[in-house]
Amino acid sequence: MNSEHICDISLAITGSGGAGSITAGELLLSLAGKNSCFGMMRRSFGPQIRGGEAAALIRISHRAVECMNDSFDLLLALDWNNADRFAEEIALRPDSLIIADPAAGDIPEAFQELGVEIIEVPMKALAKDITAGRPNMVALGLLSHWLGFCSDEAGKLIDQVFGRKGEEVTGGSRAAFTAGFTEPLIVAAREARPRPERGDPGNRGTRWHFNGNQGCGLGAIRGGIRFAAAYPITPASDLLEWLSPRLEQLGGSLVQAEDELASINMVIGASFGGVPSMTATSGPGLALMTEAMGLAVASETPAVVVNVMRGGPSTGIPTKSEQVDLNMAVYGLHGDAPHLVLGALDHADCILTTEWAVRLAEALQTVAIVLTDQNLAQSTVLIPEPKYELPEIPARVIAQPTDGYQRYEITDSGVSPMAIPGTASSTYVADGLEHTESGKPSTAAADHLAQLEKRSRKIQSFDFGGHWADIRGVGQTAILTWGSSSAVAREAGARLRAAGHEVKVIALRLLLPASPEKLAGELENVSRILIVEQSHSKQFHHYLRAFYDFEADTRTLARPGPLPITPAEIVEKIENWS
Amino acid sequence: MSLAEKISDLDTFLTYSVVLEEEAADRHDELADMMEVHNNPEVAATFRKLAHYSRLHAREIRDRSSGRSLRVIAPWDFEWEGMEGPETGDISDVNYLMSTGHALKIAMGNEQRAHDFYFEISKGSPDPAVRALAAEFAEEEKEHLELLEKWLEKHPESDEDMRWDPDPAHMPE
Amino acid sequence: MDQAAQQIALTPKDFKSALKPVWCPGCGDFAVLNAITKALAFMGLPREEVALISGIGCSSRIAAYTSVYGFHGVHGRALALASGLKAARGDLTVLVAGGDGDGLSIGGNHFIHACRRNMDMTYIIMDNEVYGMTKGQASPTTAPDWADSKLTPHGTGIRPFQPAGLALTAGASFIARGFTGDPNGLAKILVAAIGHKGFSFVQALSPCPTFRPEQMLWKHHVKAFDQEISSNPVEAAQRIQADDGMSTGIIYQNERPVFRPGTGVDNGMGSIESEFTI
Known part of the structure; x- marks a missing residue:
């Protein structure tokens, strides 16, 4: 490893349902934040809805990181039930370390091949001696010691997270943490290995802790989204769930639709009503939405679709990432349908890109598809506060009451003022049929060309900066x-x-x-x-x-x-x- | 109680008459529009002319009502004998290939019903003023009928055209 | 005249656009247009506060023939689009209109869910038991033995949907049937439907002179329901089942909670951004 990565540790915590590996991982990442570190965590699950095997894949570093590393330095197994499922995701090196409970049985072959050093810590037995003590809290203690974290901060975090569950739980968790933190086997093993450098004291600024779906949600509401329609689909559902109460707080709303065909059409309807609107989905859902996205383009109704890509085609691998909906996003619309496709580059960029997409869709009265993926959407990062500046983008051009109003008036920019229902004298019919400037259906070659060029021009001539x-x-x-x-x-x-x-x-x-x-x-x-x-x-x-x-x-x-x-x-x- | 008996004052009678004529005019215009869109200019012109006459008649009645207060009656509260006003042609009776003669026959049916409506009132209304005016209107409708009959003589086309359509329907969407 | 008085003075014609319908002469859809414009004029609604949403098909062209705000969207999705509009703009009077194919076949899922959701809007299915825009194919309301379509030369062999029954089962809180041969009666039903708080469904029997000329005889079969409006779904179901589908009137009305998402109160970003900090 080169010097740039000396204080950069990747570790995995595995265990079957109920063992608490994910909770331990989340707490560890939070602790990293309280210890001037940055980090990232992915979750990996078996196919069971409850009780299945789970792995928290964590990277903790003294510099900001935006992706997972090549391999893992440490694997802590609370148990080995089906853990070999994760073998290819948790790549170990010969110098990696496994911490396992001897009571959990033999280490799966997949993890033994490299001859990795193994430390056996009876986490279950240690927890058993403590009232309300849990093995995952012992594990948190072990790992916190390994990473050189401050135990006082851990105590405070445990109180904060488990406080509502009562004193017995917090006390038990604290005691289990301490048992792990002070476990002699780990203390000795730690002493025997080179200690990572402590953090750069300049890194004490505010840290943000969020996943890509939340980032997109924040970008969306910053951009002005006040209505969302939702049909659940992995891995986009958490974004929709995140939006629901927050849109309500902002005076907007979210409606759960009967399917993706409905959700995209609801978005178009709400946007026609003057309210910036979005939905979120993943590949199969995007496929269902493409017809209506053509309608939004033709009727020049702003609409934002966040598509969280997953393994495809078909149901594919819904819980895993793949960058495979680019073709559909770029080419999937029928007809000549100029629209916007944006891709978020990292977690912080989910905020920027989604806000930008909303503002662009509103300004250009068209569809903006934001592509993210499961990797961004469902992994959590601990990063410096994301700061960005977007160029000045005009708001949606709203028509004032006008006699002889022409919704699809040919303008130099290609953008025509949009009348919002409620505006007197400017009633019009938005149409997916090709139309004249007034919106009257037309099959005339000249009208088709003029409208095609207008819809293309508004995007092509716009300065995206x-x-x-x-x-x-x-x-x-x-x-x-x-x-x-x-x-x-x-x-x-x-x-x-x-x-x-x-x-x-x-x-x-x-x-x-x-x-x-x-x-x-x-x-x-x-x-x-x-x-x-x-x-x-x-x-x-x-x-x-x-x-x-x-x-x-x-x-x-x-x-x-x-x-x-x-x-x-x-x-x-x-x-x-x- | 018959409708004629219920129309017991001039305001009610004038309200019925105005709506009867205006609805007829609107329907004739609507039928003319249909024919225009479907490239039957001759029949379109016929319906347009009929709309014009109905409108003239409506205006005449409105003029005669000036100074009086017409009643506000919801469209569905008129107690017409049929579904709509007696002079309002039935939308389902037309066909895009129809001839002028056919259009005139429809119009004659409308005028006949209008005549009958006024005639009934001229006999049955309890108000002598209503009876007198209704008799006058009935007479006018009779004159319209006679005019239409003469008009029809110039248009002996049969309706065979609309039963034989050489062009199949097509798919606009 | 002040603005309010002007609005009250709007006539049915003021609710029509300058566009002439492309419907075949004799089509029942003209009468639906007349009934809608009569109902809106009678209710004195300002044009700009009404939106008429439609999908695709002959009848869905209706939006362009009115002078209110309109959206002529994609096939089968009018109810979904309208639901989004109503969710975002609860202040608008939202009407949705379309055909039996648009509403019950490609849009069938949206229909049952719109009934269930009970948003405050009015949905008119202009039912002619046929696809007109695509040249006369069987729809979900076509009788199984209608064999005049090249697509199903032996008939569909499938029993049709009963739209009123479907609406009742799915939870519509207002169900009526009208007939285009009686546009004034249909207008009266529409006034009640628009005034109803919740999802109101109106099936308008609307003959197709081109592909179903035999429907021109409907005017001799249609009759009014001889019972009062029922608020009892069991009773309404019996009435619908016992009927031949040709009786008109308001069949069922029963107010139940109307779905209105959000509170409309903006409490600001508040703590949302700070949720991200650690």
Whole structure:
């Protein structure tokens, strides 16, 4: 490991349902925040709704991290029930460490192969001696000691989290934590290993703790969303659940629809009523929504759809990530339907991108699809407070009462003032049929052309500014990527730079409309391009080939989910370029 | 109690008469619009003309009502013998291939019913003023009928056209 | 004249747009348009406070023929679009209109859920038991032995939906049936339907002169229900089942809680952003 990663630990906590591995993981991440660290946590589950095996996959670092690392330094198993399911997700190295309970039986072969050092701690037995003590709190103590966390902070956190459950539970949890924290086997093992450097004291600023779905939700309400329609689908449901009470707090509302066909149409109806509106879904749901998105484009009704990608096609792998709805988002609408597609690059960017998408959809009176994925949506990060500035974007242009009002008036910008129901003298009928400027249905070639050009012009002539991409570094080698692969590529870029390579990482945030001139400018002195994506059919590569020209030596690193792409894979590809 | 007996004052009678004529005019216009859209300009012109006459008659009645207060009656509270006013043609009786002669026959039916409506009142209303005015209106409707009859003589087309359609329906959406 | 007086003075014609319908001469849908405009004029509603939402099909063209706000959306989704509008804009009077195919086949799921949700809106199905815009195919209300469609040359062989019964089972709180041969009677039903607090469903029997010319005889079969409006679903179900589908009038009305999402009170971002900090 290079010096940049010396205080960067990845660990996994596994256990079957009821063992509390996820709770322990969440508390550990919170503790990391209270100990001047940053971090990230993913959850992985078996197929059972309750009682199944679960794994908390955590990375804790003294610098801000935006993706998981290549492998794990430590695996703590509360038990081994079905834990081998996670073997490919929890990649260990020969120098990794396993902490296991001897009462849990033999360590699965998948974890033994590398000859990893094993420390056996009787977590169950230790917890049993404590009233209301739980093995997962013992584990939290063990790991907190391992990470050098402050035990006082842990006590406070336990009181805060379990306070409502009464004194017996908090007392038991504290005692179990202490039993783990002071467990001699761990103290000795810790002493025997090099201690990570303590944190940079400059990192004591406010930390934000959220998952990508919450980030999108916050971006949405910051952008002005006040109505949402919802049909549950993994992994987008938590975003909709997050929005429901908060929209209500803001004087808006969320309606649970009967299906995705209804939810997108409800969004269009509410937006027609003048209220910025959205829905969230995942691949199969997006497929159901594409017809109505064509309606929103044709009727010029602003609508925002956050699509949280998961493994596909069909039900696919609903709980795992894959960047595979790009084709559908870009090409899935019927007819010539200019619209916006944006991809959030990391957790903080979920906020920015969703807010931007809402403002753009409102200003341009069209559909904006925001693509995130399960990896962003359902992993939690602990990062510095995200700060960003969006360019000035005009609000939806509202028509004043006018005689002879023409809803689809041809204007220079392509944007026509929209009358909101309730406005006298400007009643009109929004139509998915091709229409004249007044909205009257028309099959005339001239009307079709004029409206097609107007709808295209409003997007093509709009100045999207500098947010079209996130660009880090300079060099003749470029890594070109999008979505949640961006954070991985950035980390790979940092490692490559540390190893003496000059690398530029370009992550496209605005996918539609494409920005060929801007990208060409960025690639001017680039001789090697690596396109990175999590898709078996290389959807992003094909998208780039459709909209952009490349003169450089261009290669791809594309593979499907469910396993996330790692920084090491990218580093290797660049280092072994020949 | 018959409708004629219920129409016992001039205001009620004038209200019925105005609505009868205005609804007839609106329906004739509506039928003319249908024919225009369906490329039957001749029949469209016929219905348009009929709308014009109904409207003239309505205006005449409105003029005669000036200074009086017409009643406000909801459309469904008129006690017409049929579903709509007697001079209002039935939408379901038309066809886009219909001839002028057919349109005129429909119009004659409307005028006949209007005549009968006024005639009944001219016999049955308890108010002599209503009876007198109704008799006058009935007479006018009779004149309309005679005019239509003459008009019809110029249009001996049969309705065979509308039973034989060489063009099948098509799919607009 | 002040504004209020002007609004009261609106006539049915003021609720029509300048567009001439593309419906075939003789189509019952003209009468639905007339009934709607008569009802709105009678109720004295300002045009800008009414929205008429429709889907796709002959009858769904109706939105463009009125002078209120309208949305002519995609096939089968009018109720969903209208539900979003009503949720966001509870102040508007929302009407939804469309055909039997739009509402009961492709939009069937939205129909039962709209009945169940009981938002304050009025839904008119202009029922001619046929798809007109696509040249006369059987719809979910077509009799099983109607064999005049090339798509189902032996008839569908499937019993049709009974729209009123379906609405009752799904929870509509107002159910009526009207006939386009009696546009004034239909207008009266619509006034009651629009005035009803909750989801009101009106089936308008609307003959198709082009694909179902035999329906032009409906005017000889339609009759009024001879009973009062029922507020008892069991009684209403019996009435619907015992009927041949040709009786008109308000069948059922029973007020129940109206679905109104949100409070409309904006309490500000408050603690939302601080939930993210640790």
